[in-house]
Amino acid sequence: MNEKNIAPVVTPPLTLASLTSDAINDWCPGCADSGIVLALKNAIVAAGLDLKKTVSISGIGCSSKLPHLVNVNGVHTLHGRPIPFAEGIKLANPELTVIIDSGDGDTYGIGAGHFVSAGRRNVNIKLFVHNNGVYALTKGQASPTLPEGRKVKGIPEPNINGALSPLAIAILAGYTFVGRTQGYNLKEQTDLMVKAIKHKGLALLDIQQGCPTYNPEFTNAAWFSQHLHPLPSDYNGVVSNPTDMDEVNKKKLQAINTLLNETTESLNTGVFFQWENADTFEDRLIKRGIKPPLTQVISDKDGKSTIDLSKVFEELSV
Numbered sequence: 001m002n003e004k005n006i007a008p009v010v011t012p013p014l015t016l017a018s019l020t021s022d023a024i025n026d027w028c029p030g031c032a033d034s035g036i037v038l039a040l041k042n043a044i045v046a047a048g049l050d051l052k053k054t055v056s057i058s059g060i061g062c063s064s065k066l067p068h069l070v071n072v073n074g075v076h077t078l079h080g081r082p083i084p085f086a087e088g089i090k091l092a093n094p095e096l097t098v099i100i101d102s103g104d105g106d107t108y109g110i111g112a113g114h115f116v117s118a119g120r121r122n123v124n125i126k127l128f129v130h131n132n133g134v135y136a137l138t139k140g141q142a143s144p145t146l147p148e149g150r151k152v153k154g155i156p157e158p159n160i161n162g163a164l165s166p167l168a169i170a171i172l173a174g175y176t177f178v179g180r181t182q183g184y185n186l187k188e189q190t191d192l193m194v195k196a197i198k199h200k201g202l203a204l205l206d207i208q209q210g211c212p213t214y215n216p217e218f219t220n221a222a223w224f225s226q227h228l229h230p231l232p233s234d235y236n237g238v239v240s241n242p243t244d245m246d247e248v249n250k251k252k253l254q255a256i257n258t259l260l261n262e263t264t265e266s267l268n269t270g271v272f273f274q275w276e277n278a279d280t281f282e283d284r285l286i287k288r289g290i291k292p293p294l295t296q297v298i299s300d301k302d303g304k305s306t307i308d309l310s311k312v313f314e315e316l317s318v
């Protein structure tokens with residue numbers, strides 16, 4: 001058969017149905033994780049992503065079961081470690097869209113070191129954190145975002161620790177997109193996910209997530225609609241001139257000031273800060289002449305390795 005007779009590969013149009021996997025959703029009834037996975041599928045379709053070039057990554061937790069439920073490539077990794085997995089995958093093949101879904105305990109607790117360090121690199125990956133205030137999978141202990149004084153089912157006394165502000169930490173660490181939404185608002189979530197996916201650089205979307213089993217009082221749909229409000233219409237967190245560092249710093253301060261003025265009873269949703277076109281880690285590698293592994297020749301036409309490791313072994317020999 002010559003080349004002319006080979007049928008062209010046609011990628012079918014992406015639909016919600018094509019994103020549905022065979023795995024069984026075993027989240028509790030009413031869990032906002034189900035709303036988040038639906039919003040993610042909507043966002044993948046709306047952003048026009050290629051199913052074969054989209055990767056879903058998670059850590060460990062109820063929320064981290066998400067990659068099983070979306071019909072794209074995925075890795076259910078280790079507790080607190082989805083960020084380094086995602087960074088490695090993106091740097092190996094920058095053509096991929098890499099999206100992390102993990103919990104607040106996973107990201108802001110055991111994974112806090114990776115969460116902060118990621119800001120210094122600005123790899124073009126997306127971090128969607130299902131923030132329910134508890135370690136739900138392990139029966140509802142307090143997570144780093146549970147406000148002081150709140151009593152949830154998994155702790156005997158009201159929380160004695162204060163809550164972290166992950167959005168403020170992300171802005172100071174170097175994240176170039178920082179937003180917040182909530183798991184029962186499908187439209188707002190989808191819109192913000194699309195914005196985060198289209199952003200060039202590291203994006204954090206903190207998703208206030210209802211856990212009716214372990215934190216029913218403060219994470220239900222009625223509580224969210226009463227206490228979560230979109231940022232004021234005259235608030236603009238987007239940097240208009242990416243090379244103007246004065247503007248960048250002003251927008252960062254505006255976001256941090258807004259976050260500091262929030263109370264546990266009144267939270268904003270929307271894009272707090274966005275700095276498009278800041279150098280990503282990928283840009284920095286290109287400037288140093290380092291190509292991603294995907295574009296490097298590692299084997300000949302017969303599949304035999306072309307990498308000569310003899311020098312490395314010589315150096316290691318004792």
Ligand SMILES: Cc1ncc(C[n+]2csc(CCOP(=O)(O)OP(=O)(O)O)c2C)c(N)n1
Nearest residue numbers: 060061062063079103104105106135136137
């Ligand atoms: C290294 C390690 N430490 C602890 C655990 C136990 N563990 C599993 S999930 C989890 C907490 C998950 O909480 P979160 O990330 O908020 O996810 P959620 O279940 O709330 O969605 C813990 C402590 C583990 N699996 N691995």
Ligand code: SF4
Nearest residue numbers: 027028031062136211
């Ligand atoms: S324990 Fe909470 S977070 Fe986990 S599936 Fe049930 S409702 Fe969802």
Ligand SMILES: [Mg+2]
Nearest residue numbers: 103104105134
């Ligand atoms: Mg949690």
